[in-house]
Amino acid sequence: MAKKVDYYKKNPLIHRDRRLSKSSSKWVRSFSCEDLRPLIVCRGPIRKEAMDVYEEMGINHYGILLSEKDSIVYPNALAPELRQLTDPSRVHRVPDYTGASKEERVERINQIIQIAKDNNYDSIFAGYGFMAEDEEFVAAIEKAGLNFIGPNSITQARAGKKDEAKRTALEVNVSVTPGIDDVTVRTLLKKHPTRESLLALVKSEGLSCDEKILGDSKVSLESLANHILFASYAKGIDLFSIDELCAQVQVEVTEMFRKYPRSRVRLKAIGGGGGKGQRILGASLLVAKEVTEEAIAKAAAEAPGLVREVLNEVKANGVGDNKNVLVELNIEQTRHNEIQLLGNGEWCVSLGGRDCSVQMHEQKLLEVSVTKEGLEAAIERARAAGNEKEVKSLQNDLTILGRMEEEGARFGQAVGLDSASTFECIVDRDRHYFMEVNTRIQVEHRVTELCYSLKFTNPDDPNDFFVVESLVEAMALLARHKKRVPKPERIKRFGASAEARLNATDASLSPHAGGIIRYWSPPIEGEVRDDQGICLNNPDTDVFMTYTVAGAYDSNIALLLTKGENRLESYQYLSRVLRKTKLRGTNLATNLQFHYGLVNWFIANGVNSKPTTRFVVPYLTLVGTLKEEANKLDPVTAFLQMKKHYAARIGEMFADEPEAQAAELKNISNILDRKGTLLTRPMEVLLDDPHLLAGWLSLNKDNFRLEGGRVVWLRNPLVILDETYEYLNMSYDPKAPAAEIIWDHDNKVLQDALAFYSELRKRLKLGKEDFFKINELLQSEKAPKGFDDSTWQQVRSAHFGYEAGVEILGTLFLIGDRTKFYDFCVDEDMDIIIPEHLNDPDLQARMKKILVPPPATKADEIVSPCGGMYYAQEAPGMPQFIKEGDHFEKGQPLFIIEVMKMFNKITAPFSGTVDKILIEGGEGVIVTKGQPLFKITPDEKFVEVDPKELEKQRRECTIEYLKAVLS
Structure with missing residues (x-):
């Protein structure tokens, strides 16, 4: 066995x-x-x-x-x-x-x-x-x-229903987001505006209502209408149509836009969660030159369609369902913080916070702990470093955390919380607003578990206690023993923790269902991997068992967690976990590389920086620009052109010495040939994956500078090359497949070079980071102290040989410069500066296609952009988006693809006419990526670009890049 x-x-x-x-x-x-x-x-x-x-x-x-x-x-x-x-x-x-x-x-x-x-x-x-x-x-x-x-x-x-939770929050003096929570009541009152008509409705529909409420004239119309609505849910009937509800939402949205110009509005189903059942509208008003009534009306006209999407997504579109939708001001540039709560019905405790601002499609991607102890330690480190603005910023976070923890515990006690729940807030600089309560354990609960344990002490004997480190265990304990369980004391466990959600998504973070996992490397020491046991081998054969990533549920595959004494340590360990994770399969796409690039961006720019919920899309857009520029550079062509450059340089140096020229040309050719794959292999990996390139550029941002458009190295490029192999998890390992590591002959060249500079530093009594000083000495023919002239010339010659060609790595920095990568940065207040052009919706849409090119298609068809469930209409009973013979405009909705519980409305990429709808059935049909859906006649003819012309452009661009790194 x-x-x-x-x-x-x-x-x-x-x-x-x-x-x-x-x-x-x-x-x-x-x-x-x-x-x-x-x-x-x-x-x-x-x-x-x-x-x-x-x-x-x-x-x-x-x-x-x-x-x-x-x-x-x-x-x-x-x-x-x-x-x-x-x-x-x-x-x-x-x-x-x-x-x-x-x-x-x-x-x-x-x-x-x-x-x-x-x-x-x-x-x-x-x-x-x-x-x-x-x-x-x-x-x-x-x-x-x-x-x-x-x-x-x-x-x-x-607390579970978002409208009721908001009302409870107001009752117990908890700050809430501006908006309305009773649009269904308002819809009913629009139809039945008087007490008499409401009472007549109760009678005609035979609703079972409390006679005391019906007979009390002091009960407000709103309260009476709400009571009647709940009676209708119990009976399973509707008192108004979805169309009437949509119309009322449109009215309320219009008023919100008037009250808060240049703002967006969020629609939120009361029974949603995990990013489901939420839509934001009004993006056009953010960039409008003038917010006119016409502009407001146009933006608000999106509301009915979005209400239907929201109700469909949370399955609240049936007869008798509670269809209430919150209409809230979308607080722009906010952070999403949440407080872990635990209670037994009599007491309620807060267990610190989590920052979940890094999210997309309203779904969280990266979560980090926010605790009193962690913030206090970060404040002391910032103060010791003399970063007073960071100190002030972190102190503000500490104050807000204290308020949220206090309000969360107060809210939990008010609703009689007798288990685990999460108090969710949005933070806007020095203010916070209660958003909702998740009356369940959260996906990211382990982030809290890594920071705090719970100590339950015998009230009659302080030395008699037990410790719980799992919220799942605490929930079982409370369910079994209820109010007998004493109020616990929270005990610090680790200083900080972080969690990356490994999802089945492509490079643009769009859901990608149906892939097969064929291999997954085991967890490294200290890694916490929750993957529902996919990594458990067959218990009898110890063989990895393939696993299909199904599309019926959400896109999460695993939760990857790390901890540390501080946030930097937890991020650094998470970076190592992501680097060491090997995940292979068929038609498999995950966000593993996205996380690796992003975590290293934070490590380089500041782990205490404050991403908002609007961070990811412009960040992805920036990464897309990296990919677009990287596509113009061919490292093999660059290397061959560099050989020609060195040959020309040798030719000039020894123009009057033919024999010496021939010898030197042969020597430099041999030197460069030995470095061909050493240099081009890691470059090809970085250029192929913009997420890896983003992380690499971030980590190396202080290792170069540009002078007159030329790259000047501030550290030894050979050291950076060695670090690059490690960053790509390609360091030499004799047990690993050759395709995944530096090749042994390349490794020998690199290690010989590193050993040479290590010995040279010792002889010159210089530190590891004194590359500038070493370089300056090596430019001089005069031997420094400790070297004779002959040995010094040999050292200079060896230096030239080791450094020759390595400057080609500098072309990567030029990609960062030309895309303005480093303009996306963190200021002294720890706020993230996002260049305005990255918020352009057209650029965002174009970069999404650069990151994940649309499936190959013919000029006379439209294909499915991804696998999933196809719907031809917005909701049951609604007309089809498009029929045979219809003309459509660019940007017009054509169909919906549901993938991993996300409803994606697909719009036309160009204008044209539908000749034939190819998919049969039309509703709930499973389609695959690239499957033809419509035969069409486009309004304009597509002209394919000649591949030879593209190759010529790439070659010219590569040569241009090379000129900037070769002196």
């Missing part, structure tokens, strides 16, 4: 004994949870985490629920957790987790409860999926006599 590998052996969060029943303390033993029998009804990393934690707690009778969308519809996407839970009696299946309609959702709830009862489970854990904050689901579980491991249904009602 093959040797079995303990996948989690090096994971600092897993494999500690959590069995309280083994304690010598009677009080601690009384909090054992080993008799808990939970059914895990979620998927992804949290399911695997719950399984591990429950086993460590001694909970042996647990089961898991599998969706057939994971295990049947998509072959080879079988839940990897089955490699751990091999008892088939504890594995249960449903078609999907929530159902596609209200009727199916109710059916699924009853089905899950029945599975729990039939299999002797007493509790249900729903992780961080939508069901974890579904009030109806939680109430049904409680009614069935089961435990819900999460906030109770009353808390879900008061």
